[in-house]
Amino acid sequence: MKMELIQPFINAADAVLAQGLQCTTSIANLSMEEEAYRRKGIAALVWLTGDIEGRIILDLDPETAVRVASRMAGGELPESDELVRETVFELANQVIGNAITSLNDQGFHFRVHPPVLHTSEEGSRSSEDTEALVMCFETISGKIFMNIALRYTGRRHPDRAAVAG
Amino acid sequence: MEQFAPVRRSKDGQPVRYLIVDDSVFARKNLARMIESFGGQVASEAGDGLTAITEYDRTSPDIVLMDITMPQMEGIEAAEKIVQQHPEARIVMVSSVGYQENIVAALQRGARHFVQKPVKPDVLYEVIKYVLGDDAAVTNAAGAGA
Numbered sequence: 001m002k003m004e005l006i007q008p009f010i011n012a013a014d015a016v017l018a019q020g021l022q023c024t025t026s027i028a029n030l031s032m033e034e035e036a037y038r039r040k041g042i043a044a045l046v047w048l049t050g051d052i053e054g055r056i057i058l059d060l061d062p063e064t065a066v067r068v069a070s071r072m073a074g075g076e077l078p079e080s081d082e083l084v085r086e087t088v089f090e091l092a093n094q095v096i097g098n099a100i101t102s103l104n105d106q107g108f109h110f111r112v113h114p115p116v117l118h119t120s121e122e123g124s125r126s127s128e129d130t131e132a133l134v135m136c137f138e139t140i141s142g143k144i145f146m147n148i149a150l151r152y153t154g155r156r157h158p159d160r161a162a163v164a165g
Numbered sequence: 166m167e168q169f170a171p172v173r174r175s176k177d178g179q180p181v182r183y184l185i186v187d188d189s190v191f192a193r194k195n196l197a198r199m200i201e202s203f204g205g206q207v208a209s210e211a212g213d214g215l216t217a218i219t220e221y222d223r224t225s226p227d228i229v230l231m232d233i234t235m236p237q238m239e240g241i242e243a244a245e246k247i248v249q250q251h252p253e254a255r256i257v258m259v260s261s262v263g264y265q266e267n268i269v270a271a272l273q274r275g276a277r278h279f280v281q282k283p284v285k286p287d288v289l290y291e292v293i294k295y296v297l298g299d300d301a302a303v304t305n306a307a308g309a310g311a
Contacts, residue, residue, distance in 0.1 A: 019283050073195060086191035093189070093234075094282050097261025101281070104264035112262070114234070 005052060005103075005150045006133055012098035013137060013146055016091065020072045023140040033132045033147075040145050041065070042084050043118035044092035050110025052103065054150035057118055058092040064142030071141055089115045095146070169290050171204025174227060175302045181293070182208040184226040186217040186243070187259070188235040192282070196230055196259070199286045203293065204304070214238030214246075221247050221254065227300070228293060231276070233260035233267060241271050248275030255296050259284060 017025045041061030048054055066079045069087040077083055092115045100112055132149040172181055183200050187193045197207050208224040211217040215238045233240040244256045258271045263281035271279060277296045280289055294301060
């Protein structure tokens with residue numbers, strides 16, 4: 001997987017988490033995986049189709065989700081399934097939205113599908129051309145995992161092909 | 166949350182009334198908190214573009230904060246339909262998807278401004294003052310009037 005595809009997601013996650021949580025973040029772990037994805041907690045799964053295809057999973061445990069929601073809201077919030085799900089979805093929307101803004105400005109065009117709850121214990125196994133990058137962001141509210149498996153489809157508009165090489 | 170000098174309507178000194186449109190309850194609550202910190206009032210909320218149109222007709226808000234990616238009807242289409250019916254409508258698009266094509270499409274179809282998520286309260290505050298223009302007055306204390 002090309003770094004030019006991944007970097008916008010790392011930058012976006014860093015910016016969204018730093019601003020939303022008002023803290024600095026660091027990447028604690030970064031690994032390439034070809035094994036099936038095992039979710040850590042509540043996971044939002046977003047599919048991309050177009051010049052770039054694949055999926056991104058944002059994953060955090062319920063306690064972390066409540067702490068994140070409380071910090072973003074500026075006050076303690078009671079734990080509920082809806083709050084946890086909404087928080088994970090909104091984080092995924094913001095991170096992916098910011099990342100695709102950057103990729104679109106580089107000339108890539110694709111459709112982002114609405115996030116869905118990733119409920120199975122394991123995701124599908126990555127293939128050779130879509131091996132997944134798994135990142136763990138350490139934040140003041142806990143660990144937030146992002147799993148990216150993307151690939152070029154070769155359908156990119158020819159007059160924009162030079163932009164990202 | 167940081168408190169801002171209240172922004173009131175110039176014509177009557179009343180709080181600015183907002184319609185918040187976003188399919189995420191969490192995002193709507195966050196925006197509502199920001200609006201309260203600006204001295205504003207939430208007139209109504211909607212979770213999709215179709216509901217936004219009916220809520221605009223029902224509540225006649227001073228400003229609409231509109232997400233783009235939503236079920237049933239997306240924000241840009243909803244903004245266009247509202248502006249067709251109410252040319253005076255002030256609609257600010259609020260979305261995490263901030264690429265140029267989206268921004269230009271929204272502005273061409275009647276939106277007045279664009280704010281990218283995650284929303285910084287100070288940025289939204291300045292955008293609201295700009296969009297309201299002479300129809301808003303910043304007061305130096307809550308309840309001070311126009």
